[in-house]
Amino acid sequence: MIEYFFPPRCALCNAILKAGVAIYICEKCAGEIGYYKNSVTPLNLPVGIQNYCDGILCVGRYSDSLKEALRRFKFSNKPSYYRTFGRLLALKVENTEQKVRFDIIVPVPLYKSKEKTRGYNQAELMAGQVSKILNVPCEKRLLNKTFETKSQSILKKNERLLNLQDAFVAINQRMIVNKNILLIDDILTTGSTVNQCCKALKEAGAGKVIAGVVATTRNY
Numbered sequence: 710m711i712e713y714f715f716p717p718r719c720a721l722c723n724a725i726l727k728a729g730v731a732i733y734i735c736e737k738c739a740g741e742i743g744y745y746k747n748s749v750t751p752l753n754l755p756v757g758i759q760n761y762c763d764g765i766l767c768v769g770r771y772s773d774s775l776k777e778a779l780r781r782f783k784f785s786n787k788p789s790y791y792r793t794f795g796r797l798l799a800l801k802v803e804n805t806e807q808k809v810r811f812d813i814i815v816p817v818p819l820y821k822s823k824e825k826t827r828g829y830n831q832a833e834l835m836a837g838q839v840s841k842i843l844n845v846p847c848e849k850r851l852l853n854k855t856f857e858t859k860s861q862s863i864l865k866k867n868e869r870l871l872n873l874q875d876a877f878v879a880i881n882q883r884m885i886v887n888k889n890i891l892l893i894d895d896i897l898t899t900g901s902t903v904n905q906c907c908k909a910l911k912e913a914g915a916g917k918v919i920a921g922v923v924a925t926t927r928n929y
């Protein structure tokens with residue numbers, strides 16, 4: 710009934726979709742996303758930066774309509790997009806060549822006051838959806854962002870890598886030890902956020918930590 714009055718729309722171009730579709734992206738837009746290959750790829754970091762991440766899984770390139778949709782998801786109060794992005798991420802995990810068995814899913818946290826202003830943590834919403842689809846528990850309280858960092862987007866690359874030094878701490882070590890973790894975030898740029906989260910998890914005893922992101926500005 711609800712779908713009759715508010716039919717699902719494509720998250721990328723707003724076209725009306727058939728009721729009951731699982732992913733809110735129309736066929737045309739789905740064909741235009743710059744998809745990445747279905748494999749875990751290394752998180753390349755500049756020389757001298759220690760890498761704590763066992764690899765990344767990424768849906769597609771951060772450009773065109775995917776970029777616009779992610780911007781709306783984050784900045785224009787479109788939290789409902791988590792269903793579509795979560796499903797794209799879950800598909801990526803399912804279709805990945807290396808079959809990694811994840812024990813838990815952990816979203817990249819926002820600093821408390823930031824989450825309050827935005828009203829939601831986009832990574833947490835997606836992680837919940839991925840958890841439902843893959844049937845792997847989502848643990849939202851294992852990582853804390855301990856201080857607010859300068860907005861990554863206004864900093865130069867080198868500043869960004871330093872800006873996040875030790876901004877994250879793992880809280881419940883007992884639940885982390887020896888666990889293979891899928892860390893969820895929306896966008897990967899320098900990789901410093903992901904790397905710092907991996908660092909906190911690894912120092913708490915995590916097994917493998919692989920980051921699943923919707924889009925990246927990088928070439929892989």
Ligand SMILES: [Zn+2]
Nearest residue numbers: 719722735738
């Ligand atoms: Zn579309």
